Amino acid sequence: MSSRLKEGKENLVERTKIQVKDLSVWFGSTQVLRGVNLDIKENRVTAIMGPSGCGKSTLIRTLNRMNDIIANCRTDGAVLLNGRNILDSTIDVVELRRKVGMVFQKPNPFPKSIYDNVAFGPKIHGMARGRELDELVERSLRDAALWDEVKDRLKMSALSLSGGQQQRLCIARALAVEPEVILMDEPCSALDPAATAKIESLMVSLKKNYTVVVVTHNMQQAARVSDFTAFLYLGEVIEYNDTKVVFNNPSNRLTEDFITGRFG
Amino acid sequence: MNRRHKHSRAIERIIEGSLVVCSLASILILAVIFIFLFYEGVPAFRDISPHEFFLGTVWQVQAVEPAYGILPLLSGSTLVTTGAMVIAVPLSLLCSVYMAEVARPALREITKPFIELLAGIPSVVYGFVALTVLADITYELTGAVHRLNALNGALILAVMVSPTIISISEDAIGSVPREYREAAYALGADRWQTTSKVVFPAALSGIMVSIMLGLGRAIGETMAVLMATGNAPLLTFDILSSVQTMTAVIAIEMGEVTFGSTHFHALFAVGLVLLLITSVVNVTAEIVLQRFRSVRY
Numbered sequence: 290m291s292s293r294l295k296e297g298k299e300n301l302v303e304r305t306k307i308q309v310k311d312l313s314v315w316f317g318s319t320q321v322l323r324g325v326n327l328d329i330k331e332n333r334v335t336a337i338m339g340p341s342g343c344g345k346s347t348l349i350r351t352l353n354r355m356n357d358i359i360a361n362c363r364t365d366g367a368v369l370l371n372g373r374n375i376l377d378s379t380i381d382v383v384e385l386r387r388k389v390g391m392v393f394q395k396p397n398p399f400p401k402s403i404y405d406n407v408a409f410g411p412k413i414h415g416m417a418r419g420r421e422l423d424e425l426v427e428r429s430l431r432d433a434a435l436w437d438e439v440k441d442r443l444k445m446s447a448l449s450l451s452g453g454q455q456q457r458l459c460i461a462r463a464l465a466v467e468p469e470v471i472l473m474d475e476p477c478s479a480l481d482p483a484a485t486a487k488i489e490s491l492m493v494s495l496k497k498n499y500t501v502v503v504v505t506h507n508m509q510q511a512a513r514v515s516d517f518t519a520f521l522y523l524g525e526v527i528e529y530n531d532t533k534v535v536f537n538n539p540s541n542r543l544t545e546d547f548i549t550g551r552f553g
Numbered sequence: 554m555n556r557r558h559k560h561s562r563a564i565e566r567i568i569e570g571s572l573v574v575c576s577l578a579s580i581l582i583l584a585v586i587f588i589f590l591f592y593e594g595v596p597a598f599r600d601i602s603p604h605e606f607f608l609g610t611v612w613q614v615q616a617v618e619p620a621y622g623i624l625p626l627l628s629g630s631t632l633v634t635t636g637a638m639v640i641a642v643p644l645s646l647l648c649s650v651y652m653a654e655v656a657r658p659a660l661r662e663i664t665k666p667f668i669e670l671l672a673g674i675p676s677v678v679y680g681f682v683a684l685t686v687l688a689d690i691t692y693e694l695t696g697a698v699h700r701l702n703a704l705n706g707a708l709i710l711a712v713m714v715s716p717t718i719i720s721i722s723e724d725a726i727g728s729v730p731r732e733y734r735e736a737a738y739a740l741g742a743d744r745w746q747t748t749s750k751v752v753f754p755a756a757l758s759g760i761m762v763s764i765m766l767g768l769g770r771a772i773g774e775t776m777a778v779l780m781a782t783g784n785a786p787l788l789t790f791d792i793l794s795s796v797q798t799m800t801a802v803i804a805i806e807m808g809e810v811t812f813g814s815t816h817f818h819a820l821f822a823v824g825l826v827l828l829l830i831t832s833v834v835n836v837t838a839e840i841v842l843q844r845f846r847s848v849r850y
Contacts, residue, residue, distance in 0.1 A: 397732035
């Protein structure tokens, strides 16, 4: 495994955006992640796949310190964003989460208007107001491929949108604070195939300006959208490489079994 | 098989029927109360002109020339109720936010039953405390002319309605989906921004309900207010003056009134006004809630 992993790594010329180093996470006495190492490349889509309960969500939620909310969570190791360790206690979590946005499994727009959902982040950070804010909202909705569908009803409740539209609204909301990285935690698992296709094409277009990390238990999705794929199993990275390599020529037996649908 | 099917259908129908009866009964009871109050209250206007009743500034039933003006009672009820809500609402909402969002679960588990216990204390006990202890304190602190006054009533009433507001608001805030909080945190909101801009607005309909229930209790409360406010039917807007509320006047005078007299009917008329006010409060609350819902969903 390690020789192929190394070989794969050497081929990568991209800049590393996030470097995960020997990351271990415990919830209480249960160890969920076991010494994870991962280099996430800038302006690429990185997929983290694996069977349920393998620690995918925990891993992605460590990247913007969302696990802080969980009372008995303990982390060890380092996560370097632009070279700085974000697990350091001196890091400003608010600032970190502005840089690392997140989209959740279930679409979770606020029970506010479409406009207010997107404007929420910019408002609390005092980024823009008035016309400037209007433009920022429009730009974010355009980037999330939602503008044309909602431009005539920005004042309507976000909860009146369909599930797929809600999820794109959540993406727009995350984009509005102008992050550098977008984390997506199984963003399509609650959506129908048509809505899923839209979100997937969105992920690909987003990598022009953002670094995208997507957690998925759907292998086809990982194969379709990602440039790099990590296979996580029981809290360990079993395989991490170019997506094509992982899917066509996996170096680990477990990865192969997972991809061919023998378990998971 | 077929028989069993028929049997269960019959049970279904009985259950459905009894539910219909129950819900109709509540409407019926309300209607009967309304009719009864109307029936006993309206004859008051044979002897008292509506002008005197609704615009009269004196309630003086023992005088040689009795006066039945409801305004002093209205002002008394308004002063005490408004005072109580002004004190109770901000404190209760802060308390519920603290309990739902800030307090550690262990602390919440201990405090919540105590707060709910406050709602179960008989109002005469509250009245007794207001009459003997609280009155001395307010009297000392404010230098009021009357020892028992509207402020005293408002304070004790505020304590009485707070458990309702706190408990229901806390439930409303606690039932805001975790997803909303996560979304706010993920956008870089801090705890205060998350609470004030996301959680609180999302819980607003439940919070409005809690305030309306509290208001309903405050308007209708009789015994504690009766004991705390001095029972002088003065038309005043001075919170440090003695007042008498509509509820108190009915409770005090109904026992000694001659059955079928003008005074008797006048008290029913007061009761009718009280019922109309609480109905308006409830309907307004319902409309406000409907509007909130239609905006949000």
